[in-house]
Amino acid sequence: MPSLLRNSPRLARHLALAALPVTLPAQPAPTAAPNIRAYLPAIEHYIAQQMQRNRMPGVAVAIVSHDSVIYARGFGTDGFGASVTERTGFVLGSMSKSVTALAVMQLAERNLLELDAPAQRYLPWFRVADAGASARITVRQLLHHTSGIPTNAPRAIGASRTLTDQVRALAHVTLNNAPGVVHEYASPNYLVLGAIVEVVSGRSYASYVQASIFSPLEMRDSHVEQTVAHDRAHPGRLSSGHVYVFGFPVVRTLPHEGDRLPTAALISSAADMGRFLVAQLRTDSSALLSAAGFAQMHAGGAPSNGFSYAFGWRDGTIASEHAVHHGGIVPNFRGKMVMFPERRLGVVVLTNVSSAIPWPIAPTSHVMADDIAAALIGVTPPEPSDTHRWLFGAIGTAMLLVILNQLRGLLKVVRGRSSGVRASRAGIISIVLDIAFVAAVAFVIPRVAGLSWTALLLGAPDVAWWLIIVATLSLASVAVRLVRRV
CATH class of the missing domain: 1.20.1280 (Monooxygenase)
Known part of the structure; x- marks a missing residue:
């Protein structure tokens, strides 16, 4: 760690500063456990070690306790010569799915859609290769990834492709399983859900999310368009992504996938995702969603390997504790969110480096999120390996x-x-x-x-x-x- 601090004076200054709270005006006063801050020095040491061992250019972390974000900080650089801060933007990857699931649940609570209704009720033109199976796929099955749509279903091509194009690209897909039988994680499920949000709400997916989720939560650094996120004068500007080339990070800014916002392409910061976790951990109802609605979102309904998939979340255990979590991976960004609902604790870790190949690197951001969450309940963070x-x-x-x-x-x-x-x-x-x-x-x-x-x-x-x-x-x-x- 000393060599890392010598080579990164900005990082050294970050580690020397005390954690500053990020206040949510609309939320009750924080009731954080008094010992949470005592774990922060060990957590920051762990982050620095992970960055050094895994050659990670930039990391942003937020920690949530009860009704507030008690810690939000950035480390390293954004690829453009600036320090990463708690407001630096990152592409969320599949963490976008939890936002889409929230949008669907909002519409369901307003009685604008039914979770067990066929998707074709809202998208009459939606279909896969089997006409009969097409008619049986429900909104709930799409949320649970139990529609039978395969993980490697084809995508739409073309420079001007849209969300609708992505859903229509499924027309000739053969299902791997009958609808409602087996959980198979497949991003196209949430593309179909995004299209349903558009039809039911009468506005674009991007417009709906901005108005109904980002704005009420005051997520000012969260974007649906990369052009806005690239504004260098904006505190929440988007970091450059990086890809590993023989283990070394190389700056790589990839085209924004505006046609895949519901499943992989939303942009946000650690501070904003902390606000998002605060909303998820509320024990009372709010204008965003009822407490029962959030509980339904977090409850696993599709058993899988080591977890049960809920609505845009995985329901499982971390450090022997009940946890609700979800990660996100795109070729140049990675991140993960973890919540301990019973303790009302949450962590989000965002990183600006990844790879299109899932091997040989473990998703380091995922490991970091799990380890930091475990540290909040008293588990000593492990020493990162080489x-x-x-x-x-x-x-x-x-x-x-x-x-x-x-x-x-x-x-x-x-x-x-x-x-x-x-x-x-x-x-x-x-x-x-x-x-x-x-x-x-x-x-x-x-x-x-x-x-x-x-x-x-x-x-x-x-x-x-x-x-x-x-x-x-x-x-x-x-x-x-x-x-x-x-």
């Missing part, structure tokens, strides 16, 4: 060895003088294997990863270019063999 560096180092070395081996093989083919039936058969087998490998790189691997080549190049350039190089070397080997045979 696994991140070792993994990236090992994978980078493996990539280099594969390329060197292919170059060696290509050189051997170029110099080859072998002949005879056995050599001929071996050559044919090698040609077939190389062609199969190139086809796998071009089509199979992106499909399995659920990423287009554009997404790979933008979000995981090290992996993408390695695949391109090894595929090119295989094609060169095929070409040399074919020329020799001719």
